[in-house]
Amino acid sequence: MDFSLNEEQQLLKDSVDRFIREEYDLDKRRELAGSSDGYSEENWNKMAELGWLGASLPEEYGGFGGGPVETMVVMEAFGRGLVVEPYFATVVLGANFLLQGGSEALKQDLLPKLAEGKVKMAFAYAERQSRYDLHDVEFKAEKSGDSYVLNGEKGVVFHAAAADKIVVSARTGGGSRDAKGITVFLVDGGANGLSRRDYPTVDGLRASELTFDNVQAEAVLGEVDNGLSLIETVVQHGIAAVSAEAVGCMDVLLDTTNEYLKTREQFGQPIGKFQAVQHRMADMFIKCEEARSMCYLATMKLDESEALERAKTTSAAKVQIGESARFVGQQSVQLHGGMGMTDEMNVGHYFKRLTMIDTLFGDHNYHLKRYSDM
Amino acid sequence: MNLEFSGEHLAFQQKVRTFLEENLPSDIQDKMKGGLRLERDDHVRWQNILAKQGWMAPAWPAEYGGCGWSTVERYIFDEECGRAGAPRVIAFGTKMVGPVIYTFGSDEQKAKYLPRILNNEDWWCQGYSEPGSGSDLASLQCKAVRDGDHYIVNGTKTWTTLAQWADMIFCLVRTSNEGKRQEGISFLLIDMDQPGIEVKPIITIDGGHEVNMVHFTDVKVPVADRVGEENKGWTYAKYLLQHERGGTAGISNSKAKVGRLKEIAGGIKAGGETLMDDIDFKRDVAKVEIELQALEYTDLRYLMTAASGAPIGAEVSMLKLRGTEIQQRISELLMQAMGYYANPYMPEAMEYGWNEEPVGFAEAPPLAPAYFNIRKTSIYGGTNEIQKNIIAKMVLGL
Ligand SMILES: Cc1cc2nc3c(=O)[nH]c(=O)nc-3n(C[C@H](O)[C@H](O)[C@H](O)COP(=O)(O)OP(=O)(O)OC[C@H]3O[C@@H](n4cnc5c(N)ncnc54)[C@H](O)[C@@H]3O)c2cc1C
Numbered sequence: 060m061d062f063s064l065n066e067e068q069q070l071l072k073d074s075v076d077r078f079i080r081e082e083y084d085l086d087k088r089r090e091l092a093g094s095s096d097g098y099s100e101e102n103w104n105k106m107a108e109l110g111w112l113g114a115s116l117p118e119e120y121g122g123f124g125g126g127p128v129e130t131m132v133v134m135e136a137f138g139r140g141l142v143v144e145p146y147f148a149t150v151v152l153g154a155n156f157l158l159q160g161g162s163e164a165l166k167q168d169l170l171p172k173l174a175e176g177k178v179k180m181a182f183a184y185a186e187r188q189s190r191y192d193l194h195d196v197e198f199k200a201e202k203s204g205d206s207y208v209l210n211g212e213k214g215v216v217f218h219a220a221a222a223d224k225i226v227v228s229a230r231t232g233g234g235s236r237d238a239k240g241i242t243v244f245l246v247d248g249g250a251n252g253l254s255r256r257d258y259p260t261v262d263g264l265r266a267s268e269l270t271f272d273n274v275q276a277e278a279v280l281g282e283v284d285n286g287l288s289l290i291e292t293v294v295q296h297g298i299a300a301v302s303a304e305a306v307g308c309m310d311v312l313l314d315t316t317n318e319y320l321k322t323r324e325q326f327g328q329p330i331g332k333f334q335a336v337q338h339r340m341a342d343m344f345i346k347c348e349e350a351r352s353m354c355y356l357a358t359m360k361l362d363e364s365e366a367l368e369r370a371k372t373t374s375a376a377k378v379q380i381g382e383s384a385r386f387v388g389q390q391s392v393q394l395h396g397g398m399g400m401t402d403e404m405n406v407g408h409y410f411k412r413l414t415m416i417d418t419l420f421g422d423h424n425y426h427l428k429r430y431s432d433m
Numbered sequence: 434m435n436l437e438f439s440g441e442h443l444a445f446q447q448k449v450r451t452f453l454e455e456n457l458p459s460d461i462q463d464k465m466k467g468g469l470r471l472e473r474d475d476h477v478r479w480q481n482i483l484a485k486q487g488w489m490a491p492a493w494p495a496e497y498g499g500c501g502w503s504t505v506e507r508y509i510f511d512e513e514c515g516r517a518g519a520p521r522v523i524a525f526g527t528k529m530v531g532p533v534i535y536t537f538g539s540d541e542q543k544a545k546y547l548p549r550i551l552n553n554e555d556w557w558c559q560g561y562s563e564p565g566s567g568s569d570l571a572s573l574q575c576k577a578v579r580d581g582d583h584y585i586v587n588g589t590k591t592w593t594t595l596a597q598w599a600d601m602i603f604c605l606v607r608t609s610n611e612g613k614r615q616e617g618i619s620f621l622l623i624d625m626d627q628p629g630i631e632v633k634p635i636i637t638i639d640g641g642h643e644v645n646m647v648h649f650t651d652v653k654v655p656v657a658d659r660v661g662e663e664n665k666g667w668t669y670a671k672y673l674l675q676h677e678r679g680g681t682a683g684i685s686n687s688k689a690k691v692g693r694l695k696e697i698a699g700g701i702k703a704g705g706e707t708l709m710d711d712i713d714f715k716r717d718v719a720k721v722e723i724e725l726q727a728l729e730y731t732d733l734r735y736l737m738t739a740a741s742g743a744p745i746g747a748e749v750s751m752l753k754l755r756g757t758e759i760q761q762r763i764s765e766l767l768m769q770a771m772g773y774y775a776n777p778y779m780p781e782a783m784e785y786g787w788n789e790e791p792v793g794f795a796e797a798p799p800l801a802p803a804y805f806n807i808r809k810t811s812i813y814g815g816t817n818e819i820q821k822n823i824i825a826k827m828v829l830g831l
Pocket of ligand 1: 323330336393396398400566567593813815816817822
């Protein structure tokens with residue numbers, strides 16, 4: 060058992076941390092979130108050059124041979140910076156779909172480009188009726204020659220506007236809530252018949268509603284009709300990664316609040332001297348540490364071969380992250396008093412991101428139920 | 434003990450209900466139900482209607498223009514307003530400065546300001562907090578120096594709610610640095626429309642503009658606009674806070690929101706059924722509804738005690754504390770009901786009359802911003818930690 064980073068991982072961490080510290084402050088983030096693309100192409104190229112986009116990819120596809128731990132290191136730092144670039148959608152979700160479900164030719168073609176920053180991706184799965192059920196898919200794909208034609212709508216697709224390639228879950232058989240009959244497709248971001256309605260999100264990212272009108276699929280990822288297990292595997296990677304992002308966010312809130320409690324004075328003393336406040340801070344620290352532990356666990360279990368064990372751990376982590384994020388977010392605002400309510404301070408921005416992370420791939424209630432049913 | 438309304442009360446309830454049906458403008462009602470932001474004009478329009486009816490400040494003593502209603506009647510009125518989706522009357526005039534003026538003010542002040550509040554002619558705001566003085570309000574620094582018939586006011590107030598719409602501000606100012614800090618504070622009524630007052634917006638985390646910083650530079654205030662005695666302002670300020678906290682529980686509003694929560698969740702699909710069929714969600718809703726009931730009957734118990742003349746003290750802090758926690762929880766559940774559709778930020782869809790195709794669920798746009806915004810309720814009016822300190826002091830007899 061060993062919870063420490065190896066030398067290469069430590070170097071990666073140092074370099075991402077430095078970037079966030081020196082080049083990604085809140086003003087910069089605000090500016091990027093408000094720009095027309097919602098992120099910086101320049102930053103994206105830099106992330107490619109510094110090897111972060113390929114850090115978790117196998118060497119044979121242009122990566123550096125890392126895995127989930129490298130992703131965790133990057134996501135944690137990106138959580139600290141509230142990074143708006145589509146790393147999560149591209150590298151965590153997109154690349155994992157290709158790795159786990161793409162043909163050899165597709166991997167050879169796309170993954171090196173992805174590592175170089177030349178291909179961005181998005182994952183379209185949610186539907187209006189599906190809520191958090193990945194198997195609730197009405198979106199249709201029909202065979203046409205040796206390819207498939209896609210029709211339907213997908214909602215809240217993060218970073219779809221930036222995506223060169225979009226991964227889509229579709230129904231190829233069975234009823235709309237059957238586990239079987241789901242297939243995963245790869246579609247070009249600029250495909251004919253694909254239209255987007257773009258919008259910002261409450262936490263400063265970008266997402267879109269997508270409408271597919273006879274869109275030609277480029278490839279099938281994984282097996283036809285058996286796509287759900289591929290989706291679940293990739294989503295497990297996704298949950299581990301957003302857990303790391305959440306831990307990064309919580310670390311900043313803890314530091315910021317800690318500092319505030321030492322400097323803000325009321326009744327002639329720093330507010331951190333009040334025991335009620337001290338206990339709250341202790342609780343925040345505990346929640347944060349628990350989240351970190353569950354994030355590590357979920358990350359390291361991604362290589363676990365037993366599917367049930369992996370699924371349980373992922374749900375457990377999502378429950379813990381949801382609860383920790385909620386407490387730490389709310390209490391950071393609370394302990395800052397009026398200042399915590401201002402757009403000017405960083406606290407609210409982390410609080411909002413943490414709130415929205417709970418909605419990703421199922422909230423705390425959803426995963427608590429999943430866990431207890433497993 | 435008896436929970437029933439008498440025939441008289443039922444008749445009163447009907448009267449209020451009919452009045453609301455006939456007079457509450459439907460656009461304002463729609464905004465309230467949809468959780469959309471109200472403009473200044475919406476408040477003014479509705480308050481003008483109440484003023485015309487003589488219902489602006491039911492709780493005031495009849496001699497100053499109150500309605501002379503019993504405790505139960507006032508409860509019924511609030512309840513019906515919440516049910517109908519009527520905006521609450523902006524509290525600064527009717528529930529804060531008004532009672533201070535009729536209790537401690539001079540005859541001239543009563544004659545000048547009370548009718549203007551009752552007729553909805555002045556929008557008041559509250560100048561208590563300062564950048565360095567929040568929970569520790571008595572440390573306030575905004576200074577008023579006597580100069581003949583005037584005070585010259587210099588300093589900064591902050592978090593001033595809706596100062597951008599206000600005609601008047603009531604301010605706590607420092608008039609003495611001697612003795613105890615509480616004994617050097619005075620209570621001034623200040624006209625916002627004069628040189629030396631600058632209002633700067635503070636944008637909150639939901640993107641809204643409802644609070645401000647207000648700077649005073651050599652602002653001249655007639656001594657006649659000081660309430661009560663010089664350096665006794667703290668007494669009046671505390672009296673006012675007691676009123677403020679009593680008003681922040683927002684029970685009738687929360688009841689309406691729980692109704693809306695059930696309605697919305699009943700229309701959202703989850704697990705092949707609706708979200709209201711989801712056992713976890715249903716329990717979360719039930720839990721907050723029960724908490725709200727406990728709060729409501731606690732409030733009623735205290736109101737009846739107060740009506741019999743017994744003093745109410747720290748109990749008010751409890752109503753504020755639980756009332757705001759419950760508001761926050763309901764708002765959180767409303768947001769959670771949206772699932773992924775809590776994410777899109779659609780300010781244009783929060784404007785009344787926007788009628789494009791919604792993104793996901795039509796109800797969604799204001800819900801996450803409302804959840805962010807409502808974190809304020811455990812901070813303003815004295816933070817919930819401060820309320821607990823007050824309650825603990827009472828319970829432990831400290
Ligand atoms: C949206 C909004 C609207 C407002 N509107 C108005 C208005 O119209 N007019 C007005 O005058 N003010 C208004 N306020 C100000 C409000 O009253 C203050 O924010 C509040 O009193 C807290 O003060 P503070 O923000 O300085 O926080 P601080 O007093 O600095 O408190 C910071 C944290 O320390 C805690 N703390 C402080 N002292 C203690 C203690 N002794 N024991 C335990 N914990 C403690 C607090 O609970 C809080 O969590 C508003 C505030 C907000 C957020």
